[in-house]
Amino acid sequence: MADQTYGITEIVGTSGESVHQAIRNGISRASQTVRNLDWFEVSTIRGHIENGEVAHFQVQMKVGFRIESPEG
Amino acid sequence: MADQTYGITEIVGTSGESVHQAIRNGISRASQTVRNLDWFEVSTIRGHIENGEVAHFQVQMKVGFRIESPEG
Amino acid sequence: MADQTYGITEIVGTSGESVHQAIRNGISRASQTVRNLDWFEVSTIRGHIENGEVAHFQVQMKVGFRIESPEG
Amino acid sequence: MADQTYGITEIVGTSGESVHQAIRNGISRASQTVRNLDWFEVSTIRGHIENGEVAHFQVQMKVGFRIESPEG
Amino acid sequence: MADQTYGITEIVGTSGESVHQAIRNGISRASQTVRNLDWFEVSTIRGHIENGEVAHFQVQMKVGFRIESPEG
Amino acid sequence: MADQTYGITEIVGTSGESVHQAIRNGISRASQTVRNLDWFEVSTIRGHIENGEVAHFQVQMKVGFRIESPEG
Amino acid sequence: MADQTYGITEIVGTSGESVHQAIRNGISRASQTVRNLDWFEVSTIRGHIENGEVAHFQVQMKVGFRIESPEG
Amino acid sequence: MADQTYGITEIVGTSGESVHQAIRNGISRASQTVRNLDWFEVSTIRGHIENGEVAHFQVQMKVGFRIESPEG
Amino acid sequence: MADQTYGITEIVGTSGESVHQAIRNGISRASQTVRNLDWFEVSTIRGHIENGEVAHFQVQMKVGFRIESPEG
Amino acid sequence: MADQTYGITEIVGTSGESVHQAIRNGISRASQTVRNLDWFEVSTIRGHIENGEVAHFQVQMKVGFRIESPEG
Amino acid sequence: MADQTYGITEIVGTSGESVHQAIRNGISRASQTVRNLDWFEVSTIRGHIENGEVAHFQVQMKVGFRIESPEG
Amino acid sequence: MADQTYGITEIVGTSGESVHQAIRNGISRASQTVRNLDWFEVSTIRGHIENGEVAHFQVQMKVGFRIESPEG
Structure with a gap:
């Protein structure tokens, strides 16, 4: 099973x-x-x-990463 | 019924x-x-x-606002 | 049939x-x-x-264009 | 800020x-x-x-309009 | 339980x-x-x-109906 | 044009x-x-x-209403 | 072909x-x-x-069921 | 009304x-x-x-069929 | 590989x-x-x-076609 | 970079x-x-x-949380 | 403008x-x-x-490709 | 509160x-x-x-798991 597996985590950057x-x-x-x-x-x-102007941009995104080796 | 109600309006900013x-x-x-x-x-x-270049960005968005008091 | 027809092509700009x-x-x-x-x-x-930082933004989009005259 | 803003209203025509x-x-x-x-x-x-036949078509749609000038 | 229940069936009309x-x-x-x-x-x-022209329109739709009484 | 038109407004109830x-x-x-x-x-x-418990449920919904008569 | 097949029916409960x-x-x-x-x-x-208050909640849902044996 | 009508049923094959x-x-x-x-x-x-391995694949699908003649 | 392949092009008819x-x-x-x-x-x-009336209907659609033979 | 980042985890409550x-x-x-x-x-x-009645409601939801400080 | 652009074509493989x-x-x-x-x-x-069995699988997919150089 | 809670993690298998x-x-x-x-x-x-042939299938999926006991 040398095929790569990826994990996905979801975050909101501002x-x-x-x-x-x-x-x-x-x-x-x-x-x-x-x-x-x-x-x-x-x-x-x-x-x-806030006060009729954009105070913060909030971008929700999924982030993919390579999984290296099993962790018990 | 002290629970807040919000209105939503939709616009396109350019x-x-x-x-x-x-x-x-x-x-x-x-x-x-x-x-x-x-x-x-x-x-x-x-x-x-226009002429092969972006002339305007048009962003459609929903905008939420707090409703204050009843208007007849 | 003077009604205009448009074509749509899809690209990814980076x-x-x-x-x-x-x-x-x-x-x-x-x-x-x-x-x-x-x-x-x-x-x-x-x-x-790459190395924990954004290396490229990749924006997939549909692009519309006016079709002029029949081509065989 | 001469950039045009558009409003969107939603209706159902029948x-x-x-x-x-x-x-x-x-x-x-x-x-x-x-x-x-x-x-x-x-x-x-x-x-x-009604009675096994279409009585009314109901089409929900968003309608965009140009916003002209501020109203207090 | 006098509340009405509706069934939904899906068809394609042409x-x-x-x-x-x-x-x-x-x-x-x-x-x-x-x-x-x-x-x-x-x-x-x-x-x-067919032959470069629309031969049939096919409209897929969900159709709702009132359920009257239990059938065993 | 006696056909009814409906308006739709969007709100968040809490x-x-x-x-x-x-x-x-x-x-x-x-x-x-x-x-x-x-x-x-x-x-x-x-x-x-708040503090690990649900403080408010926020339900976004579209609300339809019959439009009666033209207003200038 | 001992693998189970399921049917799905769609209803609206109120x-x-x-x-x-x-x-x-x-x-x-x-x-x-x-x-x-x-x-x-x-x-x-x-x-x-009705009269500015919720009269009925209508929940559309898909309902899955196990299919037992062929019916001709 | 010689236009064909199709029915759609939804199932899960495993x-x-x-x-x-x-x-x-x-x-x-x-x-x-x-x-x-x-x-x-x-x-x-x-x-x-089950036990960390895929036990069953479950594929939900809509299946279309030609409707032949009215059944009362 | 006698299996048919289809291409899809997207257009807007008006x-x-x-x-x-x-x-x-x-x-x-x-x-x-x-x-x-x-x-x-x-x-x-x-x-x-235009002027409060529908001037053009614009229908975006995907159009499928059979691919015949390779073109270099 | 004092801008707040949020994590999102997905759960099913019953x-x-x-x-x-x-x-x-x-x-x-x-x-x-x-x-x-x-x-x-x-x-x-x-x-x-189970037995023709709802046994459990299962609500899948995304849950957002503030990320405090880096963990190695 | 050394940034790579990609084209996307849509096909159905069978x-x-x-x-x-x-x-x-x-x-x-x-x-x-x-x-x-x-x-x-x-x-x-x-x-x-056909005859109650799957005759062909038809998979619609978008296929991305690198665009090399301008073609007039 | 003996009701089961499930976690969901997202991965890409290849x-x-x-x-x-x-x-x-x-x-x-x-x-x-x-x-x-x-x-x-x-x-x-x-x-x-790669070279005009599928090199890897990449399937993104959500995976649900039972949460056993609180971890501090």
Whole structure:
């Protein structure tokens, strides 16, 4: 069974600046706890509004990673 | 019945620059006519093309707002 | 039958910078082979991760164009 | 911020004759209360049955319109 | 338990003429075997092409009906 | 054009108790500002969590109403 | 071919009280005509409004059942 | 009204071997009770796991059939 | 490998009259450039509004065709 | 990078009583292993049937939580 | 603009044997007319039934390919 | 609160042979790190193409498991 298996974790990255920065922030944070991140796919783009202006972009995404070896 | 009710309105914000600016423009315009905007969720990202280049980003989104008091 | 017909082609534009630049790059490239591009609609936003950081944004989109005259 | 913003309203048009007449009836009625209607998109096509025959076609659709100027 | 229960059956109506006639044909045929038809909802609109022209419109739809009394 | 047209408005009803009470609260509040409410359809069921317990159920729904007469 | 096959039937259960009672009523009614009901899955939650209050919850669901032996 | 009407029934076929055998098993079983089966479309592929291995593939699918003549 | 392969192309047919005429117009135009058209499936029904009336129905659809022989 | 990141975990809560109790049970159990739960969103409502009555409501939901600090 | 652009074409592969062989057949045929095929994604799995047995599996899929250089 | 709660994890199983082997490989690998696996549901079937032939089938799926006892 040498065929690769991938895990998928779902996160929400946020940013006060832009959609792509919210993605970068979320991926950057995820890479601190999960190794071998390989790809992401955006599920939804939402955000919080304060005083009639966008306060935060919130990007929900699935993040795929290569699973290396069994952990008991 | 002290439980909060929210209304949702749907708009399309546009920008010649970027997806996030189209969102900001739409929210900013909506806040001129609807009070207590609270969140948004993007439905679709489309755009218009002129002479082989992106002329406008058009972001359709639902915008949620707190309803304050009954109006007859 | 003077009613206009449109064709739709699907592409994936990429960029190391942002979501909107990935859209611009894809449209710009498509305009080199298809005439009369008129609109686009984003299907999915994905990306590739290297060393725990976003390496490329990959935006899949449908691109509509006006069909001019029959070609045998 | 000269970028255009659009509003979207959702309606159900009905007709005893056909799907396209239900759309026409709904748009025609909406244009009596909303200015600058620009496009529509059908969400669902349903209908009511009486005595084993279609009594009404009911077409739910989103209708987009240009927003002109702020209203307090 | 005087609350009404409804059954739903799914059919494909066809017509060489139009979408709404395909719906009418399907409902008319269904009413010959199922009593108390109440509403329909279109799932998909497809069709068959012959010699470069539409030969048949095929409308898949769910049809709801009132259930009257238990049958053993 | 005696065919009825319906409007659809979207709201989020909330309740600390249950899903069906959140629906009731939202409909009850909507009926204070919109006449002739006729049906609703749930879009999403979400909620807020505080201290590891459900604090509020939030039910997003579309609410249909009969449109009576033109308003200028 | 000893592998089990399941049938699926779709119904709408209703209740003036709650979502879960509408489900229970529908399942209870379906069990009077179909044997070996095994599971259900909710498709949509809708309802009817009268005088500004929820009159009936209508829960559309698919109901799975084990098929026992061929019937000619 | 010589236009053909089709009925659609939904089933779950199962197999301990493969996805395509689960489809074959379900179709084969359905053909024992429904005549004139014409096409199928897979809705979902699920399965049951026992002792860390796939025990059964369960393929939910819609099966279309030609309706011949009215039955009272 | 005598098994048939089909290609799918996506188009938008338009008509000032009806939904089914928009489908016919699109298929008719597509048949001028693609041989062996076999079926279509409607994706979305949209339209353009001018002066408060439907100006054009725009039907987006996928069109399937039989692929005959390799082209280098 | 002071922008907050959220994790999402998916669970199925169950209850013999009601949909909202199944949600409460699932959230309550999840809070025993995950800190800082913030919101949930229901994906599907299913259930198990025994002897023609609903035995368990099974509510699948995504649960969001605030991520505090990196863990190696 | 050294960023790679990908094209997507949609096909239906068929096989009398299995789902995976239908995918292989379709990809193999597509590679005769399109260069640099890179990935595929299954849209729907359908099939044709003859005499109560599966005659053909029909797998609709999107196929992505790298675009090399502009063609006028 | 003796009601069972289930967790759901998402993985991608791969195989150079077939769709069902990709599922088996993924489940087999997941069972090395998660106990009490109970069911799976396929989300998407994708694959990688090399030299015009399918190199790997990649099956993304959700895997459900019974949660036993609280872990601090």
